[in-house]
Amino acid sequence: MKRYYDLWLARIKPLLKTAQGRPVALAVLFALSLLNLSSEWPSNLARPAFVTTLDDTLPDSFKSARQLLFDQYQRHHPRVPTAQPVTIVEIDEETLASVGQWPWPRNRLAALIDAIAASKPLAIGLDLYMPEPDQTSPDKVADNLPETASTAALAAGLRALPSHDAILAGSLRAAPTILGAAALDHAAFATSIMLRSAPILVHGADPLPRVLRYDYVLASLPQLQAAAHGQAMLSVALEQGVVRHIPLIMGLRDELVPSLPMEMLRVATGSAALEVLTDAAGVQAVGVADVQVPTQPGGDIWLHFASIRSTLGRYVSARDVLQGKVDPDRFHDKLVLVGLTGAGVTDMRTTPLGELVPGIEIQAQVIETIVEGRFLRRPTWLKWVESAFIMGVGLLIIWYVPRRQSRLAVLIRAVPKGATVIGLLLHLLNLLCCFYIFVRFGLLVDAAAIFIILSAVMGCFLSPALLHQQEQNRLEAVRAQARQADQDSTGKAPEA
Template sequence: MKAAQGRPVALVVLFGLSLLNLSSEWPSNLARPAFVRALDDALPDSFKTARQLLFDQFQRHYPRTPTAQPVTIVEIDEETLASVGQWPWPRNRLAVLIDAIAAHKPLAIGLDIYMPEPDQTSPDKVADNLPKTAAALAAALRALPGHDAILAGSLHAAPTILGAAALDHATLTTSTDLRSAPILLHGADPLPRVQRYDFVLASLPQLQAAAHGQAMLSVALEQGVVRHIPLIMGLGEKLVPSLPLEMLRVATDSSAIEVFADTSGVQAVGVADVQVPTQPRGDIWLHFASIRSTLSRYVSARDILQGTVEPERLRDKLVLVGLTGAGVTDMRTTPLGELVPGIEIQAQVIETIFEGRFLLRPTWLKWAESAFIMGFGLLIIWYVPRKQSRFAVFIRAFPKGVTALGLFLHLLNLLCCFYIFIRFGLLVDAAAIFIILSAVMGCFLSPALLHLQEQTRTDTAAAQAQESARDAAGKAPGA
């Protein structure tokens, strides 16, 4: 059988593609050899893109359905801006909003807002711009409390958390440190494994000192899509929490955030009696709910300022405050293909932690996939070229049935991985299994089918020659 000629090529394809697949998602607990790094640099994202698109499709066909609503988003929307004034507001106006939210007794208030510079509308700043002839007015203005001081008072009086943005480069308003709650480590130091930054865009030190917590708002973008969210990050030489994690700490009145790690990286993070399994880099794959199922969590800041909001929308809730008005918000694309405000992603992280429904792709799963691919691939290489195997007989009898069989097996692979996603929340890479095993099978089927076609043509030509010879013999004289 001509398929046997494909064995050497199939072995090269199997081992080569398996190595390329492994290099695109190298386990963090192993040192990365130089040739693997060179391979990944030469062929970046070789399997990563297919893997991500597959996981996106899993979520699109089975989005998370929220079973609880612990979060309320107070949105500074277009209606609020139209009634209160354009953004940025004077800080005393923002203080009024925080006071109005706090009056309804939420568990915590997280602000998706950066305030790295002093409020230029504060009375003392206005006084600095007055002419010398208005000295009396300037003195009277300087006697008034500054807007930053007013906001600091509101932040201190309520269970507030200020958000900050991690940056890789310095600007006029960045710093290298963030006032944050203690991190209690269990196990190895995870700092070398987590996403690290050198600079942070945070609020004024006066505001940080007044708030009950500070946290990062950063999300991980891959080809413009948010798929996983870091719960713990590095800022310089210290660990800092994400906003959802810090809000849970403040809401439970915990003194510290716990991080459980080993030599491979972060295994879990914990607050109070809640423990969240993570990827080695301290992030989680987020199982997104459609924005259509979460719209009820949004409350306009205008309604709160006007006192028309229902108290139960805020009482005992984790409240996120952010901008959603057109032109003033950061919009993010989710795996569901939806464009949502960045603050919605923070809300979904909290919601996921409350529900305990996590997507997982542990290190052992990559090894299990690789073992399955190698085992099944070697089985194909050993079995398919055997002349008297049932598969060989099947190919000779039904050459076109090979395509149907291949499609059935790949569909079975996809359905099994999708079932594991639904049942256990595990992200199994069916794309790599499909690509590598298809390539291995192609090494045999192509020459075998070509040989079968040649043999069929030869047999047909021989039959036609015999038929012609019989016809000629029948027409001969004396026949």
């Protein structure tokens, strides 16, 4: 191992000493800056083939560090809710134990919707999808009866009753309801390629090439879709198992479809359509009524999460709703979400705060964020500002640090570790400034890339000083050993 280290050291030392290390530092600055850009290439700029190759060769080169940094921003400054526009009716373990296991007969779900609708909510979003007919409906039960004379009258009577799907359709039609649908990349049983959703008006360039797109959807029965007042996609973007981005609009083949939060706001405001504002860079905003939500070019938003501990007050057990134990004010003029939270029947998601929350909680936080108007943003221009800052400071370091008479050069020669301390203090200042921008303006500035690239550039000049110091220490050790050997051979202390 030491042999390889010495060989590497012998090859790198001449390069670091050439022109006082400036060529190596320049190469490091430009190479890492390009790698950083390739990991988050601006959408308004054509992506060269070599950049794609570079990103494929070194995937997640800067992306992982960036994501972890942004997670730390949120952990140190989570959103504190200032309003509670959403109430979640959770089909929890207590409800399942009391009412029955999931899936329920749909007349029971209809009763739950009727109970909520009696308190006049603005909209009711179902984080559920029902692609198959209810097998507990009277007509389905009749079909399973033996064909005998004794059961003929019973079967006829059952078929004369309304199906559970028809009962649920009546409840959906009578209340401002929105049905969810699962987005899929592949065909499966009961999937389709269409969704009965409200129109989306586009102002500007076609956003379909930019947004998250799917080929199939697992939606509720056409009878239920026709009865509900809106349809929406249930989808979150996972990055290393963590939810950071939430799409507000998506593509289903060649059609734009809304997310559940945006469709609920459309129904709540009585709007006929959603609006999408785009330009050459992609989607700039998604709007409904007088609300416009600034988005990333892909039609998604970075969600500023609140801790689950601060949102537990929005949860109401479906059991209590069915038993009439819930104050009507919990639903009146509220946006109500209905979903599963019971163990084994819910999808749990990890947030940047490190918390495991039900998927329906994420939908609620999106609505809450839009109502409060508190958005996290990472606009395209911010990447250019970061790149310009890195290049400017990097070139300043390359010009100034190697100058033999500069104060920093004298310090590096005298106290190599002192320069390291100064560098760390400057990077701490960089991190604090970026965190302040996050807290004050909601902008996600990539302090990680600034730290990594500028540290590498500075290291090109610190390394020769450290290598020189290492050589001096080695020579001193050799001299000390020689003096000790001479003393042992003569039996006298060597002369000073």
